[in-house]
Amino acid sequence: MPAVDAFLASLFSIAFHGLAYGMILYAISVGLSVTMGLMGFVNLAHGVFAMAGGYLMITVMDRFGLPWLPALVVACIVVAAGSMVLERTLYARLYKAGELEQVLFTIGLIFVAVALARLAYGTLPLAAPLPEYMKGQTEVFGRSFPTYRVVVIAVSAVLTAVLWFGVERTRWGAMVRAAVDNRAMAQAVGINTGVLFTLTFALGSGLAAFGGALGADLIAITPTYPFEQLVYFLVVVAIGGLGTLRGPFLGALFIGIGDTACKYWVPEFGAFFIFVATMALLLWRPQGLLGRAQ
C-alpha cells in the first residue's frame, strides 16, 4: 500500500538522517562529557573547538590546497594542540573556582572566538567542498542515501568503537575512569591528574574539531556556532550523564533522531519537543541516563 510505503520510507529517512546528525553530535559532545566529568569544569565553550575544526579544515583546503581527508586530520591536530595551550594557561587556573567563574570564563572565550571568527571569515556560513567520492548517492539496504551521510555514519561508528575500546582497554582509559570516579583517590595512588587532564582535554577538543569539520554539511559553520549549538551539546551531555562514554551516545541519538523527526513531522514546533523532553528527563533523573546520582 502506497501510504504505508511512504510512511516506512519516511521512517527510514528520519532514522538515517537522524543517525548521521546524532553521530556528529556524539563526536562533538563526548569530549565535553568526559572533561566535565573528569575535571568537574563547566566548559560552555566546547563548541568553539568544533567550530574551529570546521573553519580550519576549510582554510587548509582553500589556502594550501590539501584534499579533504588530510585537511580534516590537520584541523583536528591543530585544534587539539591549541586546546592544550588554552588548558594549561587558562582552564587549569579555574579548576578550583566556583561555577559562576567557570561559566563567565567560558562565555568570555565564546565571545572572543565568535569575534575572531567573524573577523577572519565574515558572517556567512561557509561550505566545505566535498571530495568527488563523497558526492552523490549510495545504496544502503535497498534504499538510496547521500554518500556523504553514509560516510559520516560509518566513520563516526568506527571512531566510536575505537574510542570505547581505547578507554576500556588502555592504561590511559583506566586512569581517566579512576579519576572521574574519585579524583582525590586517583591522585593518592599516584596518577598525575594534571597531565591526564591536559591529554584528555586535547583528545576531547580534537574529537570536537573532527565532529565540527566532518559535520560541516549537517551543522553549518558560522561565527555564532558556539552560541547556537551550545544548548544541543549540553543537552546531549546532560541527558547522557557526565563522565561517561555511552551516556552521550544515547543522548546524541535521542537528539539526533528526535530533532530530525520533529523537524519533519511537526516543523511548526521546531525544537520545542526536544527541549520539553529534556526538561522532563532531567527532572526525573537529574544525573542523566547513565550518570551517577549525587
Added chain:
Amino acid sequence: MTEASATAIGYVGSARLRWIELAPWIPAAAIYFFAPTYLPLGSYVLIMILFALSLDLILGYGGIVTLGHSAYFGFGAYAAGVFAIRMSGDPLLGLAVAAIAAGLLGLATGAVILRTHGLALLMLTLAITSILFEVANKWTTVTGGTDGLHSVPIQPILGMFRFDMFGKVAFLYCLVVVTACWWLVRTIVHSPFGVTLAGTRENDVRMHAIGAPVYRRRLAAYTISTSLAGTAGALLTQTTQFAGLSVLGVELSGEILVMLVLGGVRRIYGAFVGPGVYIVAKDYLAKQTPEYWYLGIGILLILIVMFARGGILGLLDRALARLKKARA
C-alpha cells in the same frame, strides 16, 4: 578586628540609606536636563539596570547560576506587547500584566527547576529560554515570528502624560519604575529574608539543619526576580513600541550576565554601574566594527574572572581599602 564583608546586610549593622547610594540618580538627572539627545539611550540603560537588578537577586544574592533569565525578560516584553495590541494600550496596566505574567512563569518554572542544582539546573535554565525562543519564533500569529511585534500602541500614562518623540516621558517613566523596583530589591536584600537567601547561598546544608524551608525561600526569590525581569522587558516594549526575538535567547542572557559581573555581583549598585558602563561604551565603540567590541568584552570577561571577580565596584573597594591602609 576584621569587619564582616559585603554591605550592611544581616543582623549586624544598619540598613539606613547612605548618601552615596543616591549617586546613580545624579547622572540620570544630568541626562534629562543637560543631554536630552541621549534620553532614548538613557531609557535603555535604565531598563537594563532593572534587568541586571533582577538577575543579581537570584544570582548574586541567591547563588543560583542561570543562563535563562532572558526567558522572563522576553516573556514580559511580549506579554506587554500582545496586551497592548489586543486589549489596551494603557502602559501601567500593561506593566502590571507583564510583571504578573513573568512572575507566574517564574513560579511555574522555578518550582520545577529549583529541585535541581549545578549543571542540571544550568541546563534547565538554558532549555527554558530556548523553548521560549522557539515558541516566539514559530508562533507567528501571536508574536510576529522573526518580524516581531511592530507599532505597539501606547497610551498616555494615567491619561495625562503622552509619550513624546524626544523620549522625555519614556525616560521619566523608566526612571520612576526602576526607582521603585530598586527600593524593593534593596528592602528585600536587607530583610531577614535576604539574610536567609545569603545563608542558602553560603551553606545549603546548614540552612536545612537550622530548619529553614530552603526550597520555598529560593522559589520566592526566583519568582520576585522573574517578575522584575518581566517588568524590564515590558518597559522595553512600551518605550520602543517594538518586541522582537532579540529579547529572548542565550545571547541576551549571556550579555546581561556580563553587564552585571562587570559592575560587580552582590552589590546592588553593580547592577547600575555595569549596564551603564557597558551600554555607553558599546554605543561609543561598537559603531565601526562590532566584532572588535565582542572581542574586547570576551577578553575583559576573562580578565575579570582571573583578576577582578568583584567587577568595577570590587576594584573600587580594593582601591579604597588600600587608601585607608596607607593613611592609617
Added chain:
Amino acid sequence: MSRFALETRGLCKNFGGLTVAANITFGLEPGARRALIGPNGAGKTTFVNMLTGRLAPSSGTILLGGKDVTGLTQEARVKRGLGRTFQINTLFRDMSVLDNVALGVAERLGIAGRMWRAASAYREVRDEAMELLARLGLADDAGVRVLDLPYGKQRLVEILIALGLKPKVLLLDEPAAGVPSLESERILEVLDELPSDIAILIIEHDMDVVFRFAKRITVLVQGEVLCEGTPAEIAADRRVHEVYLGERHHG
C-alpha cells in the same frame, strides 16, 4: 508522654547489599549525657543522619518527644526541637559570627521569612544571639567573619548555631575534632555548661572527652548496638576491649 526525648525502634539501613544499620533500638532520656562510640565504619554518622532526616532509613521508626518523625523532613524535625552540629565545620563562612547564630534564632522565632523590615531592626533576634555569644565568651567576635576566626572558635560557633535553635535534643558530631589541644579545653568547658534539660548525644572518638562528659555510653559496632551502660561498665566490658584492641592490632 514518652520517657524518651529521642528514640529509635528497629532502625535499619541497607545500601544495596551492604547493611550499615541493623535493628538499632535506642533511647535517649531527657537531660541525657550520652556518648556514642564505636570503631571507624561502625555506622555512627549514618545513624545521626537518619536521626536528623538527612538520610531515610530502610525500615524502623524514629520518635522525637514520643511522636513519630520517621517521615518528616529535616526542617520539620528542627521545628520539633532536634538540633545537630557537624563533624566538619559547616558554617556560613563569609558572614559574621552574630549572623551565623542569628539565622537559627530568626528561624525559630518565625521571622526569618519576613521581607519588609531591615534585619537589623529585629532587635530581639540580635539580642538573643548576642546573649548566646556572651555565654560562650565570643561577644567580642560578634562582627568578625567566621573564616577569619581560629579553628577552635569556629568549632564553638558550630555549637552556638545549634544552641540558637533552643533544641530539646542535641546531636554533637565530634565537637572537639581537629581542635588543637590548647583550645579544646574551652570546648569541653562549654559542653559541661550546656543546659541540663537538653538531651545530648555526642559522637566521639576521643576517650578522654567521652569519660569526662558522658553519664552513659552506647557502643555501636558494624551497625549494631553492641552494649550500653555507664562509663565504668563499658570500660570493664570485655567485648568492647576486643573491638578496640582488635582495631589497634590492625592499625
